[in-house]
Amino acid sequence: MRKLIVTEPIEGQRPGTSGLRKKVAVFRQANYLENFVQSIFDCLPDRQGSTLVVGGDGRFYNRQAIQVILKMAAANGFAKVLVGQGGILSTPAASCVIRKRGAFGGVVLSASHNPGGPDNDFGIKYNGTNGGPAPEQLTEAMFARSREIREYAISDAADIDLDQIGMQSMDGMAVEVIDSIADYAELMETLFDFGAIKALLSSGNFRICFDAMHAVTGPYAKAILEGILGAPAGTVMNGVPLEDFGGGHPDPNLVYAHDLVEIVFGPDAPDFGAASDGDGDRNMVLGQRFFVTPSDSLAVLAANATLAPGYAKGLTGVARSMPTSQAADRVAAKLGIGCYETPTGWKFFGSLLDADKATLCGEESFGTGSNHVREKDGLWAVLFWLNVLAARKESVEAIVREHWKTYGRNYYSRHDYEAVDSDAANGLVAHLRDQLPTLPGKKLGAYEVSYADDFSYTDPVDNSVTTKQGIRVGFTDGSRVVFRLSGTGTEGATLRIYVEKYEPDPAKHDQDTQAMLAELITIANTLAEVKTRTGREQPTVIT
Ligand code: VG1
Ligand code: CO
Known part of the structure; x- marks a missing residue:
């Protein structure tokens, strides 16, 4: 049954660079999550009868929050919710599902690279019909709404079984628990030369190591790298998502991805190393004892993009956040394509991607992506690199050094x-x-x-x-x-x-x-x- 609950505005619900992020204890205050979710829904007048996607990075409080959101979606007129099995959807997978299934939008639960667990962080953000983060005007409207909210609607139905794939129903609203990985893996196969990557990984003289940092990318990387592409079992380390990410910062950089760094800079270093973050949208790429800066990674991928089938026709343009290095600008100039400098945060790339002004986007903060979804995408970047390596048959270091020679x-x-x-x-x-x-x-x-x-x-x-x-x-x-x-x-x-x-x-x-x-x-x-x-x-x- 639908219930209306009286509430009071709660201070400080202004979304930041990527959604609302607070300590778990803040989110667990009475009405805190409910107020914000109702503020989101109130800013979506066309939601009646539509489909919403819900999923998160599996951190502490993910499952409880999802049950609340499902009950509020049922009471706020949504006809259907697609939810990732176990409540799991990486940020790029959520974007993929929204687009592929033609959903109205999605609620993504993540504080990304911030640590998780009862004493750490939780987060929530809204993505629109294009699969991308709500633009500033909308997040500001949600914040404004949170300051005047007086009631929220919620169903008193029982919890949904999040682990059971298939259709269920909640107070008249359909809830479909979907495979968290399938849609995403299918999309990757359309973009990259899986045959060539598979041949490279099984050639016997190319070794890779992927650190999922106990975060959401583990199951995706295992399914795609070890499952579909035939990399040896154990290629994906720290591959089981944990609610507290094993106590670490799930942030793929040389400081926090220390398990991987030790291996890739060690005596028996593999040819390629990579890591991704809490919600799977960041990536770090390493060659044998060689670090690729995220800004260089964007530039190198732009320069080599046509080697991947999904980008064989070339790029319309590249976009980077303002603090990201100008390496990509030099590639764009040489290719004679557009180059855009945006504020920090993926929400600013959405309109450029939708208008086909940019094909590749990147940030210095270990974020790279393209028009395949409307979020940055960690595993996508790794597969792109593997595709380039398979095509060029050179080492990561040789490719980057040659890039520097050409462009500075x-x-x-x-x-x-x-x-x-x-x-x-x-x-x-x-x-x-x-x-x-x-x-x-x-x-x-x-x-x-x-x-x-x-x-x-x-x-x-x-x-x-x-x-x-x-x-x-x-x-x-x-x-x-x-x-x-x-x-x-x-x-x-x-x-x-x-x-x-x-x-x-x-x-x-x-x-x-x-x-x-x-x-x-x-x-x-x-x-x-x-x-x-x-x-x-x-x-x-x-x-
Ligand atoms: C940081 C990064 C920014 C990135 C954002 C979200 O924002 O600098 O480039 O888009 O995190 O990434 P800020 O405002 O702290 O500098 V994620 O992977 O945390 O969603
Ligand atoms: Co992230």
Whole structure:
């Protein structure tokens, strides 16, 4: 039976870079989840009689939240919900299912790379009919709704059996529990040369290792890499999703994917290593004792895209988030295709992909994707690399080094200062903003400032404007430093400083990244008064 429950607005339900993320304890407060879900539904007036997709990354509270969402969907007029078996859908798989099944939208439960478990993080976001994250105007409308909500609708029906594939019913609404992997695996097969990848993996002289970090990609990677593509059992490590990701940060970078890093930089290193994050949308790609930066990965995939059947016709354009290095821009220029610079977060790529202005998109934060879905996609990136390796029959390192020779190398690093005092972080950004008008033309060490601004973006498709997306200081030689505050953290503020230096000379392509960037890092720290304002001597994480 449908019930209306009286509630009060709860503070702080503004979605960030990728949905609403809070500590589990916050989500478990009375009415917290219900208020936000009703705020989502209230912003979707056309939902009556439509189909919703629901699934998550399997972290702690996933199953309970899904039962609540199903009951609220039943009471809010949805005709049908498709839910991943066990409540599992990786973020790219959720996007795939929404598109393939023509659903109205989807609710994705994930805090992505943030740690999980009772004392850690949970998250929720809404994806639209195109399979992509709700755009800013919609997430802002949901937030506005959360501030005036007075009641929510929920069914008092019994829980659904999430493990039983097939049709069930809840208060007149159909609930179909679907295989979490099948639709996604089928899509991958249409994009890549599975025959060539299979031949490579079974050739006996190519070894790979995939670290699922105890997160959602485990079953997907096992089914596709070990199942369909015939990689040896054990290729996928940490492959069983755990509610707390084994206590780690499910964030695929050189710091947190340490199990994999030890193997890939060890004495018996495989030819290829990869990892993905909590919800399966990020990827890290490694060759034998060789790290590929995410910005380079986007550029290399763009340059080699036609080797994969799904992209054989070429790309219409590439898009990257503003802090991502400009390596992809050089490929786009050479290919004579469009190149777009968007604010951080996948929601800004949606309109470009829908309008076919961009085919590939990427972010420096280990995110790469294409128009096959409307989310970044970790396992897709891994398969793309394997397709390129199978076609070129060269090592990862050889391919990247040749890329640098052709296009020059963009040395790149990001320094994060996590859980900084929020007032101090806001003060730091305000101080940078104040300096902007005085910077152009100024000499800072060996560098001369050519422009300094607070990044503002006008979407070329719908003309929506998004302001204050990060402070950029560009130098006359093409180097850049960028500053912004994270929109995914749940504790204080996280300051991110992105540093990039372009080096055309192949004789200088073998340097240590931090050493190459040392002077720019000092300039950035001085401009932002990082030590005095944050009280920190060193970044928490360097990627
Ligand atoms: C971070 C990354 C951003 C990414 C976002 C979501 O956001 O910088 O590039 O899109 O996480 O990724 P922020 O605001 O903390 O810098 V995921 O894999 O956490 O959904
Ligand atoms: Co993620």
